[in-house]
Amino acid sequence: MTVSVTLTVNGKAASASVDPRMLLVHLLRDQLQLTGTHVGCDTAQCGACTIHLNGRAVKACSMLAVQANGANVTTIEGLTGKGDKMHPMQEAFRDCHGLQCGFCTPGMVMSACQLLADNPKPTEAEIRAGLEGNICRCTGYHNIVKAVQQAAAQA
Amino acid sequence: MYAFEYQNPSTAAAAIGSAKGDARFLAGGQSLVQAMKLRLSQTGTLVDLSGIAELKGISVAGSNVIIGAMTRHSEVARSAEVKQAIPALADLAGGIGDQMVRNQGTLGGSIANADPAACYPAAILGLGATIKASVGQKERAITGDSFFTGLFETTLAPGELITSVEFPVPDCAAYVKFKQPASRFALVGVFVAKFGSTVRVAVTGAKSSVFRATDIEAALSKSFTPEAAAAVKVSANGMNGDMHGSAEYRAAMVSVMAGRAVARALG
The missing domain is CATH 3.30.465.10 (Uridine Diphospho-n-acetylenolpyruvylglucosamine Reductase; domain 3)
Known part of the structure; x- marks a missing residue:
């Protein structure tokens, strides 16, 4: 059985014929070639696969591609503005050395954007609590928090 | 994940009509999708409720x-x-x-x-x-x-x-959980609610299923204070014990969390 899925990804219409058991993250990475969204733990612990579904952060490894039918999806590739201008959150991560190996970074940035959308001026404790769903195995949390603080200050 | 037939009805009646045999409903999927990925769960038909x-x-x-x-x-x-x-x-x-x-x-x-x-x-x-x-x-x-x-x-x-x-809607209530830091599930979580002279105390994480801590309810019905809840000694009988905490530890935490929940409920 295949199901046809139509969605908007980073502002562009996309459609695919998928097996219902295909995960959204695999549709994005393998069929749409958007490999910025990472598969880390694959068991919903690490948050590396975080994307925005209709403006809300979700884990793309925890949902089926068919669940995103008709949805508006933004991945890390879609945050970049015109002329490859980086999103302020991406700039802040670069300025503050908010990444080491970089594997968790796409998910961290997508989560951090959601965090500031809900709470534009968070305290340090609120940032740490808000990023609970994202794990950095380099343990570079301190500079990640600084990056989110910088992005919040500049917004 | 094992293969399944996918349905996405737009009404509750159609969803119920689709749920034949071993069909499963898919709500948010935050547990079910992961269980299916691990092949801990499988179904012939998955009925997605998100369009209802x-x-x-x-x-x-x-x-x-x-x-x-x-x-x-x-x-x-x-x-x-x-x-x-x-x-x-x-x-x-x-x-x-x-x-x-x-x-x-x-x-x-x-x-x-x-x-x-x-x-x-x-x-x-x-x-x-x-x-x-x-x-x-x-x-x-x-x-x-x-x-x-x-x-x-x-x-x-x-x-x-x-x-x-x-x-x-209660007069006042609060929920306090002691988190398992990796999973963020409750190692012990206690919900306390006061309705007039009746107090309900529900505990999650400590046994095989959520339950009411009737001894703490009785103590809080007499005196709705953090001290009254914390003073109740809860039996470790039937409590979960694992690498994160023994049955005795969880039993002790029930009273502690209940006390904190009462303090929060009283604001």
């Missing part, structure tokens, strides 16, 4: 808050109506998992799954909520006290769909 508008939404009617089964945790956490009527419930929803889980996970999915360490079951029992469920043409109201029957078990019949949950 009548299962979503929050309303306040009289002294009840009514929440549709497909309402996401983040919607409950941010709802002005819930924050005003039962702030403890908004607080509980805002502490489930992480923000990504809260954006997808649903009330109905959580209680149907009946994870022994999930947060929502504590609110169902602690507030004495009523669960509305339908199967075939039959709709019924299930009391919170009779809903959870064991480890990942509820009184729901095969193919029976939770449509909404009615939470009575």
Whole structure:
């Protein structure tokens, strides 16, 4: 059985014929070639696969591609503005050395954007609590928090 | 993940009609999709509930808050109506998992799954909520006290769909959980609610299923203070013990968390 899925990804219409058991993250990475969204733990612990579904952060490894039918999806590739201008959150991560190996970074940035959308001026404790769903195995949390603080200050 | 047939009906009646044989309902999928990936769960037909508008939404009617089964945790956490009527419930929803889980996970999915360490079951029992469920043409109201029957078990019949949950508004309430830091599930979570002279205390994470701590309820009915709750010695009989905490540890934590919940409820 295949199901046809139509969605908007980073502002562009996309459609695919998928097996219902295909995960959204695999549709994005393998069929749409958007490999910025990472598969880390694959068991919903690490948050590396975080994307925005209709403006809300979700884990793309925890949902089926068919669940995103008709949805508006933004991945890390879609945050970049015109002329490859980086999103302020991406700039802040670069300025503050908010990444080491970089594997968790796409998910961290997508989560951090959601965090500031809900709470534009968070305290340090609120940032740490808000990023609970994202794990950095380099343990570079301190500079990640600084990056989110910088992005919040500049917004 | 094993293959399945996918259906996405647009009405609750059509969803119930689709739920034949070993069919499973897919709510937010924050437990079910992962269980299917690990092949701990499989189904011939997966009935996706996300397109059913009548299962979503929050309303306040009289002294009840009514929440549709497909309402996401983040919607409950941010709802002005819930924050005003039962702030403890908004607080509980805002502490489930992480923000990504809260954006997808649903009330109905959580209680149907009946994870022994999930947060929502504590609110169902602690507030004495009523669960509305339908199967075939039959709709019924299930009391919170009779809903959870064991480890990942509820009184729901095969193919029976939770449509909404009615939470009575208490005088005051609070939920406090001691988190397992990796999973963010409750190692021990306690929901305390006061309705006039009646006090309800529900505990999650400590046994194979959520339960009411009747000794603490009796103590708090006499004296609604953190000290009265914390002074009750809870038996370790039937408590879970694992690498994160022994049965005795969990039993001790029930009183501690109950005391903290009373302190928070008193504001």
